[in-house]
Amino acid sequence: xxxxxxxxxxxxxxxxxxxxxxxxxxxxxxxxxxxxxxxxxxxxxxxxxxxxxxxxxxxxxxxxxxxxxxxxxxxxxxxxxxxxxxxxxxxxxxxxxxxxxxxxxxxxxxxxxxxxxxxxxxxxxxxxxxxxxxxxxxxxxxxxxxxxxxxxxxxxxxxxx
Numbered sequence: 001x002x003x004x005x006x007x008x009x010x011x012x013x014x015x016x017x018x019x020x021x022x023x024x025x026x027x028x029x030x031x032x033x034x035x036x037x038x039x040x041x042x043x044x045x046x047x048x049x050x051x052x053x054x055x056x057x058x059x060x061x062x063x064x065x066x067x068x069x070x071x072x073x074x075x076x077x078x079x080x081x082x083x084x085x086x087x088x089x090x091x092x093x094x095x096x097x098x099x100x101x102x103x104x105x106x107x108x109x110x111x112x113x114x115x116x117x118x119x120x121x122x123x124x125x126x127x128x129x130x131x132x133x134x135x136x137x138x139x140x141x142x143x144x145x146x147x148x149x150x151x152x153x154x155x156x157x158x159x160x161x
Contacts, residue, residue, distance in 0.1 A: 037121040038086065038094050039063050042153035049149055059153060061086055067098050077103050079113065086119075094119040096128075099135070111136055124155040 044057045057071035069082035084098025096117040104110045117130040132147040 038088070038119065038126070041156040042126065043156055044151060044153040046151040047149065049147060058156070067096060069098060069100075077107055079103065082115070084115075094121065109137060111142070112139065124157070126153045128152065
């Protein structure tokens with residue numbers, strides 16, 4: 001009798017585990033392709049708006065949804081390196097949000113900048129649209145979408161020695 005009860009418990013545990021695993025949403029084919037397509041480092045050109053000069057960046061997308069960026073503006077000290085997160089959508093596009101510190105002319109941190117993007121990857125290039133928000137150092141949103149526009153990236157590739 002104890003053996004039958006033990007068998008029923010084991011079957012119940014196996015069924016519960018299987019149903020739980022099946023209930024988790026698997027990524028769509030488009031999400032899986034986008035996840036693989038974006039991973040790596042990209043050289044990015046961001047057009048300057050309103051008469052401002054273009055600037056350039058290296059953006060790195062990690063396999064675990066992490067993101068880092070360094071830009072040509074770092075040497076002039078208005079901003080620090082960026083850190084963020086990305087996620088592939090069911091439509092195959094990449095949603096990216098990242099933040100960085102902004103500094104005044106004396107080098108004092110005065111706030112944060114948040115950039116929200118939607119990226120469409122095609123082979124070794126991507127096209128993106130982004131919006132820029134201004135935050136306090138504590139994270140309070142001071143102004144939303146103060147700038148927006150497209151930018152593009154080209155994958156950094158290994159070259160033979």
